Amino acid sequence: MVFTVDRELQSLPPEIAAKLSHLLKNLPSDAREPIVNHHFISKSFFEALGFLSNECIPDFKTGNGGDAVDYALRKNTEDDSFLHTKTSPYILVELKGRDINLEYGKGSYKTTVRQLKRYFLAPKCKSVQWGIITNSKHIQLFRKHGKTIFPATPCLEINPDNIVEITYQIRKKIEDTSRALTVAVYNNKGGVGKTTTVINLAATLTRQKKKVLVIDFDPNQHDLTDSLDIQPGEYKFYNCLKDKQNLFDIKQAICPYTKTFKGGITLSFDIIPVDDQLAKIGEDQIRQEISPHSLRKKLESLKYEYDYILIDAPPNWRYYSISAIYAADVVLIPIKPNDINSLRNTAITIQQYIPEIQQSRQEKTQGLEWGAIALPIFFNGGNITDAVKVRVKNAIAKIINQAKLENNFDLTSYFFSRYIPGKNTSIFEMPNSAYIANSAFDSIPASYRYKVAYDYYSQLAKEYFIQ
Amino acid sequence: MSNLSDVGNLMYLDLEIIESDIVPNTSEYLINATAQELSSTDGRNWIPLIVKEVAEDSYQVIGNNFIYSVAEAAGLEKVWCIIADNSETTAKLSRMLAREEVPRINLSTASTEDIKSALEYLIEQPNTPLKTIDILKATNRIDEAPRQYWQDLNPIINLKCGITRGKKVKALEKVFYLTPEAMPDEIKDPKVLNTLTTTELKKLAKKRGRSGYSKLTKAKLVNLLSQ
Ligand SMILES: Nc1ncnc2c1ncn2[C@@H]1O[C@H](COP(=O)(O)OP(=O)(O)OP(=O)(O)O)[C@@H](O)[C@H]1O
Ligand SMILES: [Mg+2]
Numbered sequence: 001m002v003f004t005v006d007r008e009l010q011s012l013p014p015e016i017a018a019k020l021s022h023l024l025k026n027l028p029s030d031a032r033e034p035i036v037n038h039h040f041i042s043k044s045f046f047e048a049l050g051f052l053s054n055e056c057i058p059d060f061k062t063g064n065g066g067d068a069v070d071y072a073l074r075k076n077t078e079d080d081s082f083l084h085t086k087t088s089p090y091i092l093v094e095l096k097g098r099d100i101n102l103e104y105g106k107g108s109y110k111t112t113v114r115q116l117k118r119y120f121l122a123p124k125c126k127s128v129q130w131g132i133i134t135n136s137k138h139i140q141l142f143r144k145h146g147k148t149i150f151p152a153t154p155c156l157e158i159n160p161d162n163i164v165e166i167t168y169q170i171r172k173k174i175e176d177t178s179r180a181l182t183v184a185v186y187n188n189k190g191g192v193g194k195t196t197t198v199i200n201l202a203a204t205l206t207r208q209k210k211k212v213l214v215i216d217f218d219p220n221q222h223d224l225t226d227s228l229d230i231q232p233g234e235y236k237f238y239n240c241l242k243d244k245q246n247l248f249d250i251k252q253a254i255c256p257y258t259k260t261f262k263g264g265i266t267l268s269f270d271i272i273p274v275d276d277q278l279a280k281i282g283e284d285q286i287r288q289e290i291s292p293h294s295l296r297k298k299l300e301s302l303k304y305e306y307d308y309i310l311i312d313a314p315p316n317w318r319y320y321s322i323s324a325i326y327a328a329d330v331v332l333i334p335i336k337p338n339d340i341n342s343l344r345n346t347a348i349t350i351q352q353y354i355p356e357i358q359q360s361r362q363e364k365t366q367g368l369e370w371g372a373i374a375l376p377i378f379f380n381g382g383n384i385t386d387a388v389k390v391r392v393k394n395a396i397a398k399i400i401n402q403a404k405l406e407n408n409f410d411l412t413s414y415f416f417s418r419y420i421p422g423k424n425t426s427i428f429e430m431p432n433s434a435y436i437a438n439s440a441f442d443s444i445p446a447s448y449r450y451k452v453a454y455d456y457y458s459q460l461a462k463e464y465f466i467q
Numbered sequence: 468m469s470n471l472s473d474v475g476n477l478m479y480l481d482l483e484i485i486e487s488d489i490v491p492n493t494s495e496y497l498i499n500a501t502a503q504e505l506s507s508t509d510g511r512n513w514i515p516l517i518v519k520e521v522a523e524d525s526y527q528v529i530g531n532n533f534i535y536s537v538a539e540a541a542g543l544e545k546v547w548c549i550i551a552d553n554s555e556t557t558a559k560l561s562r563m564l565a566r567e568e569v570p571r572i573n574l575s576t577a578s579t580e581d582i583k584s585a586l587e588y589l590i591e592q593p594n595t596p597l598k599t600i601d602i603l604k605a606t607n608r609i610d611e612a613p614r615q616y617w618q619d620l621n622p623i624i625n626l627k628c629g630i631t632r633g634k635k636v637k638a639l640e641k642v643f644y645l646t647p648e649a650m651p652d653e654i655k656d657p658k659v660l661n662t663l664t665t666t667e668l669k670k671l672a673k674k675r676g677r678s679g680y681s682k683l684t685k686a687k688l689v690n691l692l693s694q
Contacts, residue, residue, distance in 0.1 A: 431603065455607035455628075462579045462610070 012048055012171075017164040020044045025160040027136055032097035036136045037070075041095060045134075046073065048167045049091075050175065054083045060092070062122030069119045070095040072128075088127040091174060092119050096135035103138060104155035113142075120144045126467055130174050134158075141170050143329070145181040147467040150330055151370040154362060169368055178303040180213075181465065183310050184328035184372065188349060189342040190315035193334045193380040195223045196436060197460075198312040202269050203445035204457040208466065210307040212269040213254070217295070217324050218314040222274035229443040230255055230273040237275035240298060242289040250298045259448055267448070270306075283319050292319070293364065296327035308465070317353055325357050328372040332464065334380035334430070338388060340395050347399045350374045351409045375464055376417035378428040381436070393425060417463075428463045430456060473550040477515060480526060480548050485518055487528040487535040498533070502540035512538060516548040517561045526550075530561030574643040575617070579610040585642040596634040604628050613659040616650045622662045660689045668692060 012020070023044045027036065046056050051073050060072035072089035074082040082089075094116050100108050116131045120142075130152070131142040140155040152173055158166055185194045185201075195218070202212045216224040225232070235252040253275075258268040278286070299309060313324040325331055331354060336342050358371030384392070396415050403409045418424040435453045439446035446453035505512065516538075517530030528535050529551055538546045551557050562568035569588075572581050583606040590597050605628040612626060620639050623630050630636055652674055654660065660668065668688040672680040680691060 431601070452601070452604050455604040458607045458611070459579070459583070459603040462607075 012164055012168050016044070016048050020048045020167060021160045021163055024136065024158070024163050027098075030098060031136065032099060033095055033135075034097075036097055037095055040136055041071075041093070041134070045167065046071075048164075049073070049171050051075065054081065057083065057086060057089075060086070060089060061124065062119050063124035064118065064122035067119065067122060069093070069116075069125075072125075087124075089125060090128060091130045091132065092116065092125065092128055093132045093134070094119070096133070098135055098137055100135050102133060102135045102140075102155065104140075109138075109155065113140075116142060117149055120149055121147065121467065129177050132170070139166065139170075141173060145178075145329070146465050147462070148181055148330060148375070148465055150373050153368055154370050156367070180303045180306040180309050181330070182299065182303075182328045183308065183330055183332050183465075184313050184321075184324040185310065185332045185334065186313040186321055186325060186349070187333050187335065187342065188315055188317055188321070188345050188353075189336070189339070192315075192336050192342060193430070194315070195221075195227070195312050196440070197332070197334050197380065197430075198310045199224060199228065199445045200436070200447040200453065200457045201461060202308075202310055203267075203447045204454060204461050205308055205465070206267050206269045207447070207454065208458070208461065211305070213272070213302060213306045213309045214257075214269060215272045215295075215309065215311045215324075216274045217311050217320050219274045219276075219278040219320065220314060222276075222279070224312045225271070225273040227440055227443060228257055228271065228445075230257065230271055232273045232275060236277055237272055238277040238281070241278075241294050244294075250301060259444065261448075286319055290319075290323075292323050292326050292360070295323040299327055317349075322357065325354065325372050326361065331372050331374045333374060333377045335377050337379040337382040337384050337392050337429070340392075343392070343395055343399060346377060347403060347411060350411060350414050351403055351407055374414050376414055376427070378430060378460070378463070380430045381432040382429075383432045384429070396425075428460065430460060473520065474552050476550050478548050478550060479545050480518070481545055482535075482538055482543060484524055485516070485526045485528060485535065485546070485548070486521075487532050493533055493536065498536045498540050501533075501537045505537060505541045505543070510541065510543055512543070512547050516546055517551050517565065518548045519551050519553050519558065521553075529558040530565040530567065532565075532567060569641055571642050571644045573646055574609075574620070575615050575646045575648065577643075579606060582606050582609055589638060589642060596638050597630070600629045600635075605630060613656065613662060614645075615648045616659060616662065617645055618647050619645065625662070655693045657689050657693045660692050 011017070023040050027040055031039070042053070042056065042058075046053070055073060055075055057072045058070065059068045060070075061068050069092045071093040072082075072091070073093065074088060074090040076082055080087075094112060096102060096108075096112060100112070102109050102112060112133050116133055119125055120128060120131060128144050131144060131149075133140050133142075137158065138155050139153075139158050141152040143150055143152040153170070156166055185198050187194060198214055202214045205212050214224065216222060218224070233252075233255060237253040240248040240250050240253055250272075253272050254270045255273055256268050257271050258266060260266045295311075302309065311324040311328060313321040315321075331349075333346055333349065335346055354372060354374055358373075361369050361371030400411045400415065403411045412419050416425045416427065418426055433446075433453060433456065435450040436446045436456075439449060439453070442449065447457045448454075512534055514531065514534060516528055516534050518526040519529050521527050526548065534546070551561060559568065563570045572585060574582070577585075583602065586597070586600065586602055586605055589595055590600060590602065605626075608626040608628045609623060612622065614622075620636050620643060621632075623636055623639065624632050630639065650659065652671065660671075663671070665685045665688065668685065669680060671692060672688065675692070677691065680688060683691065
């Protein structure tokens with residue numbers, strides 16, 4: 001469902017802004033959930049977000065057992081009133097009272113986020129794009145793209161002085177929902193299957209009728225460009241990246257990769273291949289002309305054109321990978337399971353590199369954007385025996401404990417996507433497959449050519465992206 | 468519950484008046500060794516039996532049969548029991564909670580994740596005929612098949628995912644059941660049509676008022692009906 005966007009809106013209407021701030025000021029400091037709801041959220045906050053009262057359903061049943069989320073919101077259309085059809089919710093809101101501390105990192109914050117994620121993935125919430133948690137002292141906006149969930153803002157402290165601006169910024173985001181999810185595939189270890197993953201995911205998502213753009217952002221190897229046998233056109237990606245005045249349109253750097261199959265069906269996804277110029281210029285010169293945020297800025301104009309933008313990053317922590325992760329919403333990390341070093345490297349990526357990027361994104365956006373988060377890792381291409389599996393799990397447990405002790409950083413959910421205390425430590429395993437390995441020489445993605453390879457990557461897509 | 472009912476209560480009952488008709492397939496060793504442990508302490512079963520009242524002063528075990536066997540082997544005269552209600556759903560749920568019965572999921576509507584974890588469970592069972600199944604391949608093919616219309620699990624055989632006729636497909640019944648949707652008469656998807664038998668396809672052709680279909684092969688019928 002698509003809603004018209006009021007792009008003219010420069011700030012909240014004055015009377016709505018005044019009411020919002022006034023009602024928040026009048027809330028008692030110990031206001032419980034019903035008070036917060038009655039005297040602030042339903043009275044003013046939803047209106048400020050642009051929703052009429054008949055566009056908000058309290059206690060919305062998610063379809064997962066008896067679960068109900070505090071509010072579901074969706075604009076009415078001419079022939080569909082949300083209150084009546086109760087279908088296609090757009091935003092979920094989980095409310096708390098001021099007695100529940102929603103400060104980032106607190107136990108009750110984590111519980112609330114987990115609660116929201118459960119609602120997000122429930123059967124009747126497939127259409128949901130956004131989620132908000134708030135207790136009227138803190139607020140955080142989350143984005144849901146298919147199955148992928150990530151924070152769209154940090155957990156922000158609110159008060160009568162900043163509530164108008166923050167609500168306006170949240171409203172701007174939800175009225176301007178990006179069609180694309182940008183995924184960087186990264187591991188600072190080489191040869192773990194990054195490029196293979198990008199190519200096959202792109203082909204699989206294309207088979208599932210998604211529109212996909214792939215960016216080969218590893219100019220020194222240009223494996224992706226080579227392995228699909230792409231001949232870059234005249235237009236230079238380098239020129240586009242260094243253009244800070246918006247003179248070049250990135251669309252000119254795009255090459256389609258089209259295959260026609262036996263039955264006459266044609267599938268196509270888009271690629272921005274490597275510009276050899278980039279490989280020739282040293283990184284020092286690149287940094288004089290191109291900023292780490294340049295790629296992200298250039299991709300802005302494509303976020304309504306694609307469902308997925310996949311970036312293949314090189315195995316190091318220098319300009320190209322930094323830019324790729326800066327541009328991404330989420331980072332997908334393939335790991336070789338029998339390589340303990342790559343596990344350790346990954347822990348460093350998640351604890352150190354990615355937070356650096358987040359910090360920079362937050363600074364550049366006045367604290368309004370969170371920056372890329374790591375998805376849970378997956379094992380790529382190692383057919384591991386049970387004995388090795390036990391050893392790997394022990395090594396991971398050690399790494400998790402160490403991170404907790406030394407940095408107070410909880411890595412658990414980055415290794416075990418389905419973790420419940422004491423239990424599920426499963427990790428997705430992409431099998432080691434001759435079909436996948438051999439396709440590297442065929443200039444056609446394995447998941448186009450072999451049904452089994454399609455099955456594997458379709459399962460990978462469903463693990464992370466497709467609901 | 469009214470004051471006249473024992474449902475929900477913890478009661479100390481004579482083993483004599485409790486029946487247990489399902490024989491748990493647990494090893495003699497586990498029963499006897501646990502019984503010895505129980506006898507060498509104060510003889511109290513801290514995890515209770517789950518029973519229902521079948522008549523006044525007559526009970527039947529609906530969950531934790533293992534504990535019944537152990538109590539018997541230890542020569543206990545009385546055991547601690549929780550009295551459950553008489554419904555079949557309670558009995559079934561109790562067996563599942565006690566891990567005596569494997570719960571099944573609805574394959575007509577199950578999510579890809581649920582299918583995957585069910586297959587993983589089956590593969591981990593000792594002596595499973597499914598040992599060599601490729602989980603990702605099987606999960607994905609089952610997930611993307613038109614399973615909402617399946618009347619039974621046999622269409623899985625045609626998915627070429629290593630689950631063949633006989634023991635293998637039979638093993639899936641342990642975790643899956645189906646609540647098939649009626650197939651809409653106007654269906655054109657070849658993937659769905661292919662799951663029908665030749666006879667069923669001919670019936671469909673008749674329903675749609677087609678003619679000249681009676682001698683067609685299955686492939687041609689599918690082709691005809693998907694136009
Ligand atoms: N699931 C798999 N099964 C079999 N072979 C695989 C699989 N995934 C990757 N490979 C093979 O492993 C090799 C390395 O893969 P790939 O080039 O994708 O890694 P990379 O992480 O992009 O490497 P680099 O760090 O050099 O960019 C390739 O030969 C590829 O065919
Ligand atoms: Mg590569």
